[in-house]
Amino acid sequence: MMRTEETWVDGGNGRVFVELHHPEHADGELPTVIYSHGFGGSHQGGLRYAQALTERGFLVACLDFRGGSPSSRSDGSTLDMTVFTERDDLNAVIDAMLRRDDVDRNNLFLFGYSQGGVVSALTAAARPDAVAAMVLSSPAFSLVDDANRLFPDKNDIPESYFHMLMDVGHDYFASVNGFDVFNAISGYEGDVLIIHGDGDTLVPISASRKAAEALPHATLETLRGAGHAYSPDAANHATELICDFLARRVS
Template identity: 35%
Template structure:
């Protein structure tokens, strides 16, 4: 009897170990797990909040524009400035979003300008480092109690629009893209730029960029690296833009599955308050559909 008991016990332990082993080696991947559990708080007034995002022992600075809300979590628009720009460039859109019940976040890329409020040097910046920055910002925002993780949108101007489109195509948690004069011409431009020697720089738009910038720009496949994004895309572009001709956005609309081009006949590459206001109206209307 004792031998039979131990034999049954051994069989049971083997079966249990088998189940444990199956569970261990067949766990869902980390990105498939609903790891974020939040308890959104009601807010009785609008708030502008400084937020720092950590990445590779450096800091990204940004400002969150959080509207008063009885329901807690809100749709979020993350806004990316252009080459040599600052988080302040797109604040008019962020403020109008806040006034209409949509949260927004404006930030400085690391090394995104000769001087800004984030860490990093411009000679170390590239489109790929800005992609890394935006990914870190999105992951941080997903943990903020005011953000509805099912309603995150990206926006960007010029190089920031290119970066937003590249990141949007890589992720499944972005619900829409709002691109202002996206610099889809950068990869083509840098095919013809001589690669700087190691430690040397290249003069671009009045400032110096490093070898990594040139290498990373050449690696981008426009429009192959962005067109897999299958949700709403609004592209705003000036008809008088000579820095990024509007034809690049017209071609992008053909490549995306659900894209629309809004052209401003007299606008150049930079948009004044009138155009930013119109963009904000169309962004808000799209998010609230």
């Protein structure tokens, strides 16, 4: 069982909605996981994992990125969202969590799915002392190449573009034009678990293999036959891997 709390964090350019999941009857400083959703997703994507992690004694914070989806409870428009505005949001949530009395500052972990995995990795690389370890589930590291193939010339990027069932703005593509995401994440030296399905047709597993090579202490776990979104069986297996990985890294 877990207790749920809703809160908002000041992201500097608008409020970021966070749903907190507390282990029932737990008190004191708790190891904490911050879950970042994928493109067009929401905090609700972390619910399955929050249920399992709170049973292990973790406090779990699931956020909605500003403009992260049309249904986001955070401020902002999808036309203003980029990987880097999401990084700003995650940094704001990290800062808010570190100010809480129920968060163990030495055991704060990041967990990102798809685009949220890219955002988590970029954030951890920029502030490695704050992030004890991280989990990347189907991380969408191919999004940079996808954007550059779609619009190799910045001058061809429209003001808005309907991308994967959602309108995004010019800066979503322009901000990653020529960006070396693997070099940007390589500075993070903490432990990393990468989980990816070898049947993923949206983000090829080769992108996670490249990320595992860039991150000094990364382990790649392959889900046989799994796609970008996991089947119930694959999700159960991923949940076990994630819970075991994080539980072993609580100091």
